[in-house]
Amino acid sequence: MSSCSNFVPAPMHCRHCAAPVTRVLADLGTAPPSNAYLRLAALQAPERWYPLRVLVCENCWLVQTEDFAQAHELFDAEYAYFSSYSSSWLAHAQAYVASMVERFGLGAHSQVVEVAANDGYLLQYVDQRGIPCLGIEPTASTAAAARAKGITVVERFFGVALAQELRAQGHSADLMAANNVLAHVPDINDFVAGFATLLKSTGVATFEFPHLLRLVQQCQFDTLYHEHFSYLSLSVVLRIFAANGLAVFDVQELPTHGGSLRVLAQRSDTSAQPISPAVAALLARESAAGMMTADFYGDFQLQALRIKRELLLFLIDAQARGRKVAAYGAAAKGNTLLNFAGVRGDLLPYVVDKNPAKQGQFLPGSRIPIVDEAHLRAHRPDVVLILPWNLRDEVMAQLAYIREWGGQFAVAVPSWQLC
Numbered sequence: 001m002s003s004c005s006n007f008v009p010a011p012m013h014c015r016h017c018a019a020p021v022t023r024v025l026a027d028l029g030t031a032p033p034s035n036a037y038l039r040l041a042a043l044q045a046p047e048r049w050y051p052l053r054v055l056v057c058e059n060c061w062l063v064q065t066e067d068f069a070q071a072h073e074l075f076d077a078e079y080a081y082f083s084s085y086s087s088s089w090l091a092h093a094q095a096y097v098a099s100m101v102e103r104f105g106l107g108a109h110s111q112v113v114e115v116a117a118n119d120g121y122l123l124q125y126v127d128q129r130g131i132p133c134l135g136i137e138p139t140a141s142t143a144a145a146a147r148a149k150g151i152t153v154v155e156r157f158f159g160v161a162l163a164q165e166l167r168a169q170g171h172s173a174d175l176m177a178a179n180n181v182l183a184h185v186p187d188i189n190d191f192v193a194g195f196a197t198l199l200k201s202t203g204v205a206t207f208e209f210p211h212l213l214r215l216v217q218q219c220q221f222d223t224l225y226h227e228h229f230s231y232l233s234l235s236v237v238l239r240i241f242a243a244n245g246l247a248v249f250d251v252q253e254l255p256t257h258g259g260s261l262r263v264l265a266q267r268s269d270t271s272a273q274p275i276s277p278a279v280a281a282l283l284a285r286e287s288a289a290g291m292m293t294a295d296f297y298g299d300f301q302l303q304a305l306r307i308k309r310e311l312l313l314f315l316i317d318a319q320a321r322g323r324k325v326a327a328y329g330a331a332a333k334g335n336t337l338l339n340f341a342g343v344r345g346d347l348l349p350y351v352v353d354k355n356p357a358k359q360g361q362f363l364p365g366s367r368i369p370i371v372d373e374a375h376l377r378a379h380r381p382d383v384v385l386i387l388p389w390n391l392r393d394e395v396m397a398q399l400a401y402i403r404e405w406g407g408q409f410a411v412a413v414p415s416w417q418l419c
């Protein structure tokens with residue numbers, strides 16, 4: 001029995017249903033905020049590390065990152081993610097716009113609102129079709145990039161208060177898009193209720209988020225980080241939406257981020273859109289997988305430890321044999337993996353990233369330097385570890401020239417694989 005066994009922190013209350021939450025999905029120890037990249041001068045100073053535990057509510061089955069003191073400090077990071085740096089994500093956005101315009105007959109008479117519009121990566125395709133659109137984006141640097149594309153942006157956090165203000169100004173949406181933001185909001189009830197407030201009675205809201213079923217089954221533990229508050233299944237989303245004035249009428253499975261869902265919803269007080277049989281089919285699959293039972297979540301921590309062990313065994317063996325290893329993609333996933341595994345610059349000397357804003361900086365925690373792609377040709381690594389494994393095909397095509405010197409690619413999740 002550890003001497004700490006008498007220390008039991010006060011239980012957290014579920015972000016959705018407010019029940020006490022005590023079941024642990026994963027305990028990744030402590031880590032700095034995943035996007036707190038360090039400039040050279042910052043290496044002289046200490047970093048703040050925070051507990052990184054993810055819990056499961058056994059009342060509503062919402063999986064959620066544990067609250068801790070000073071959570072607001074996570075968002076002081078100067079760096080912001082710019083969606084337009086990923087060409088596959090741009091193609092995804094363009095295809096989304098084409099499909100929604102056709103399915104819901106959008107045109108010059110319509111209004112499209114995107115929440116977390118980022119740098120205008122998606123609304124630019126709406127604007128090009130002459131459809132009025134409005135972006136909502138609280139981060140100043142990405143909002144400025146969206147405005148440079150000609151997109152009107154409201155630089156605020158979204159929720160009921162902002163939705164009511166926009167309503168009062170005469171806005172109402174035929175289509176609202178929220179890609180990879182539902183999981184990032186601390187107050188998920190207020191966020192969802194904002195959509196019910198701003199939608200027309202015939203309007204449609206779509207949400208994309210990584211599917212918890214895939215996350216758990218493939219032990220994608222590196223997608224856990226502090227700024228990611230919720231991890232969602234269709235079952236949980238249905239419940240949260242119903243409590244906040246939205247009803248799901250269709251769901252699509254997408255390959256993005258290792259397996260995502262696109263949920264289509266309308267206001268609960270309308271039945272403009274018929275309910276697709278895909279909704280009941282996916283609910284049945286989630287239920288059959290056991291997502292509403294504690295057993296489903298029981299093995300996750302052991303799998304995360306296995307992935308950590310496989311990565312370390314490879315890196316230590318490579319170093320002993322004099323094989324050169326590099327990493328690609330200074331993204332949040334990589335930071336969770338490297339900090340959980342305790343990997344530092346002695347085992348992995350640098351990480352290449354395409355984003356010039358990150359080059360010259362250092363990964364939080366591991367302090368591994370971020371360099372431009374020219375380093376690969378100069379260093380000729382034997383193995384390039386792709387940290388954002390969800391972009392594996394895109395990265396392998398981009399860096400195919402490492403085969404010239406016999407280089408190989410590797411991914412660590414869901415298990416170590418050379419390719």
Ligand SMILES: [Zn+2]
Pocket residue numbers: 014015016017018019057058059060061062
């Ligand atoms: Zn709950």
